[in-house]
Every structure is written in C-alpha cells, then in structure tokens.
Amino acid sequence: MIRRIPQARERGIPDATVARLPLYLRALNGLAERGTATVSSEDLALAAGVNSAKLRKDLSHLGSYGTRGVGYDVQYLIYQISRELGLTQDWAVAIVGVGNLGRALANYGGFVSRGFRVAGLLDADPAVVGDHIAGLTVEHSDGLEAVIRKRGVSIVVIATPATAAQQVCDRVIAAGVTSILNFAPVVLTVPDGVDVRKVDLSIELQILAFHEQRKVTGGPMMAEDWAGEAG
C-alpha cells in the first residue's frame, strides 16, 4: 500500500515560505545588531522586502510567536527561525572544485556565521592541491569519500566545471550525501531522496537582459504600445 506523504514537510511548511525564512533571518539579525528589541510585521516586512501579510502568514506556519498589539521579539524570532531552518546545529560542508568560484565560496563569511563550517576543499587539479585557502588545505578529490565520511560532511557544494559535475555528484551520493548545492551549469541527475539546489550566475543576468531589452525596445511608454491598445 502506497501512501501519499507530503515530502519533507511533516509540519506542512510551504516551500515558498522556507525560501523566505533566510531573508527574514537576515533582516532580524540586522535589527538585532542595532539593538531593536521588538519589531512589527510591517517593519520587518519592509526590511525583508516583502508584503507584511505574507510575512505574517509565513511566520504563522512556525507557530504563534508574536504578541498582538506589540509585534515580534527579535531575539526570540531569530532563535525560532534558526531552529526551524536547522541552523542551531553545526553543518559540515565540503566544497568540490577550487577555481575562482570555489575560492570565493570558501572565503564567504555568510556561511560560517550561519552554522555552516567548511570542512573540506577538494580539487582534481594537482596544481591546486596543497594551496591554503581560508585556513584549509586543498586536498585531492580522490579522497572525496574519505573526507565526507570522516568529517561528517552532510552538504556538498559542487563548483567544478560542468563536465565533472555529474561524476562528483554520483560519488558524493554514493558516499551518503543527500544535500547538494550545484554551481556547475548542468542539470544533475539524482535518485529520489536527494535534494539538489542550483545557482547559475548567468541565468540571473539573462533574466535582467530580458527585462532591459523590453525597456529599451518596447517599454510601457512606447508609442506602439498605445497603438496596440487602441487597435
């Protein structure tokens, strides 16, 4: 008998909400740094760049952490969101592929401050192996499985060339990893139960180019549009 089980959301938090929680967390940290104790949904929504009703509905999925008439306690909300996202624990991350992007990621401060610890840097190129980056020594990717197992790596970042990505992906999955962040410009094929998220730096630029082109050649104020509406 097969049951339909809502994947990865036993408490039913919508994916769209999960994707925004980090945004709220960042805004809250900013408020906390400035010593703000409580914040209304209106103000927090402004800081996070979203609609306040959406913010309230998002937070309501986590529980009733606000006080009517007052707002949300900044510190308490930071803790609750962090806990929900799993950031109160320490995540060991391995970065495979130490090119320009891999180096940038290794040095990126946003990881460490959010419970992510870079536990390994690996590359297939002997010329790179041995380099010291962000306090770590680059290791040869032959030892990928050993690094994953010995250091409890649960999330792998793939920053290799496109040609190597699928192979690396297969190996880390075989080694037990089920969460992959892919920067290589390819679609990775993975079995069920493995989460892949991808970031393609050029896609965002292409989307911008689309809108920019529209502005130039056929923006809202162009004569043809009005003609089109009239006809």
Add this chain to the structure above:
Amino acid sequence: MIRRIPQARERGIPDATVARLPLYLRALNGLAERGTATVSSEDLALAAGVNSAKLRKDLSHLGSYGTRGVGYDVQYLIYQISRELGLTQDWAVAIVGVGNLGRALANYGGFVSRGFRVAGLLDADPAVVGDHIAGLTVEHSDGLEAVIRKRGVSIVVIATPATAAQQVCDRVIAAGVTSILNFAPVVLTVPDGVDVRKVDLSIELQILAFHEQRKVTGGPMMAEDWAGEAG
C-alpha cells in the same frame, strides 16, 4: 489618469517562463554541440530537467516554432530564445566590488559566451585598484559614473560588502542604470522602473539545511510520524 500596464511583458510572457528560458537555452547549446539538428519537447524537457508539457507551453509563448510530428529545430530555437532574452545584442556589464566573488564573476566564462561583456571592474580599495583580472584593470569606484556613461554600461553587478551596496546602488541608478544584479546580502531600495535581482549564496545553503534537518530528525519514515497520523 493612471493605467495598469502589465510591466515588462508586452507580449505577456510569464515571469516563470522567462526564468526557465536560460535553462532551455543551455540544454539546446549542449545538443547543438553534439550535432543534434532537431529535438522533441520530451527530450529537451529531459535535458533541461522540466516537465515536457511545461516546456511546450513555455515555448508557445514565444511563438509557434516547432513542427508537429518532428519537434524543434535546435539552431532555430536557440536563435529565437536568444533573441527573446535579448542575448543577440552585446550587453556591457560593470562589476563593482572586486573581492573574491567579484574576481570569480569577472573570470566566469558563462557571461562572455552569452553576450555579456565585462566592461569595467571597480573597487573602493586602493590596494585592489590597478590589479589585472580577466584582461581588465581594476579602476577606482570614484569613476563609477564615468565608466557607466562612457562605456554604455546597462547592467551593474554589485559584489561589494553589504554596507556599501545601497550607496553603490544609488549612484548607478543616478547614472542611468536600471538593471542591477545584487550579490550583497542586503535588500536594496530602488525607485520604480529599476530591476533588481539578487543572489544570496547562503540562502540556498540554508534551504538545504532545512530539508536535511527534516530528513534526519523527522523524515517521512520515522516512527513519530506514523504515531502522529494514527493519533
């Protein structure tokens, strides 16, 4: 009198579709490299990692470029999507902030191959100014407005620390730029008519952590879930 004009989509291409066009383009380029002449929606959808019905509906927004019974001509579709995205023209891009990430972006091959030309690298740090990266010389960000105007920069990439991002943003907008790609972990405030897209490297990791935590502490096969369903 104010009219509600559907922003930036005179031909009504949904944002969700626009966001996937670069994906199709990448898959098509892969097919073209292997010498494939035509491709069915089924095969292309597989290569792009989407549903074939969705692919067909997306492409139908551009026009009727397929042949029933045969499929899509790879080269022709590459051209049509490129044209739609505005990639048949040359876009001058300036990168502000030449830290690790800025360097990685400057060297990223995915830009040049898609009609994006890095026309300027700028940084406020005198220690970085003068460095040679990817065939360019890093200039001081004092000259930001001049670079934008003289070199016809229409898209600016912000890769500065969070504290400097809004100021840079304001300046490039004042200089006439209306398309911004923001890597700084901060919500930029911009006037109407300016497009901002953001990439936050740590957000994706946090989303992965959320799902990873669910797998470990409360995955679909855990006893508590069944108890919960029974109770």
Add this chain to the structure above:
DNA sequence: GTGCCTTTGTGAAGCCATGCACAAAGTCGA
C-alpha cells in the same frame, strides 16, 4: 478595572502556475 488602540493570525477570494489529455497539424512510407 475598563476601554481604547495596536497588531497579530487567518478565513476567503483571486491569481498564477502546473500538468493532464487531446485535437490539430504535419511527416513519412507505401
């Protein structure tokens, strides 16, 4: 204590996106 004021949490409605399923359209072999 009481009543006013602020702000949350949420029902309800509308909108957009997804995916099925099929008719229309075109190819290809005979």
Add this chain to the structure above:
DNA sequence: TCGACTTTGTGCATGGCTTCACAAAGGCAC
C-alpha cells in the same frame, strides 16, 4: 494520394501562493 503515426500547441482542471480585510487578542493609559 492516402492513411497511419508522431509530436506540437492548448483548453481545462487542479493546486498552491498571494493578498485583502477583519475578528480576536493583548498591552497600556487612566
């Protein structure tokens, strides 16, 4: 020329997300 087969393009139903609008809930002043 014709018929069978393949594949596109799309109407339609479904589901999820967003947004509005408001009742419920709590604080605060007096």
